[in-house]
Amino acid sequence: MKKLLSVLFVLVFIVSACGQEKTSSEKEKETETEKSNVEETESQSVNVDKGLFNVEVTLPATFFEGEDINQVVANAKEEGFGEAIANEDGSVTYKMSKSQHKEMLAEIKKSVMESVEETKNSEDFASIKDITYNDSMSAFTIVVDKAVYENSFDGFAALGLGMVGAYYQLFNGVDAEAYKVEISIQDEASGEVFDTIIYPDALEEQ
Structure with a gap:
């Protein structure tokens, strides 16, 4: 957190x-x-x-x-x-x-890149092995050890990525009614995407 x-x-x-x-x-x-x-x-x-x-x-x-x-x-x-x-x-x-x-946009993107690296290397998110994203910050893939991930609170990382992805898009001119950040959770061993989280939909469902 x-x-x-x-x-x-x-x-x-x-x-x-x-x-x-x-x-x-x-x-x-x-x-x-x-x-x-x-x-x-x-x-x-x-x-x-x-x-x-x-x-x-x-x-x-x-x-x-x-x-x-x-x-x-x-x-x-x-x-x-x-x-x-x-x-x-x-x-x-x-x-x-x-x-x-x-x-501002360049610095936001730079901070996202730095935060991604910190998250990947942090002991706070033990299940996370890698994080990739597209240039528009509208799609992220979190590669995890599935067994460890499902028994942890590492899903909070998706919330952080959803927030910064939304922030970047909105400041880059994407309409608030149209922006979307898709977070895919992928198992490192099998390559299976076993969960997909869409922001802001996920926030409205909570």
Whole structure:
């Protein structure tokens, strides 16, 4: 469970790190803000509006359940975003330069790769032998010792992968109604895929 929490905390720090790029990109934000129109978004959708210089990312209200939205906005501004807006439907729109957005996606993918390696080599997930994934972070395969896996809590690793896969896709512009992360659990000895977990469906079933 500690590994799963560390993955999510890494993503928070990624947002902070990307906010450190402040020089010419801020001027680009100011110029483009005067030229672009902000579209109103629905509470359950993520909108990534890629303008000439800026990118606007709107995260749905479900990302902020139980949080103080005013504090979320204040933190975003402290982290270096050009602007963060709390919308009436509970969603939050972040504005950043294209370079910040590109760097953010690269850093998310890098953190996923590092977390995958840590999970594979961790004593906390003894049954896991290998983890592979596609470039869009929409499909992961966890190769395990089936007997050990079925008598452990190593299935929590799938939850972590589902979360980071969803996070990456949403920030890359996949609609919240369309994104999917498929986790296949494969037995190392036989090659059999004996379980498949689909996010976000799995969360709705719980």
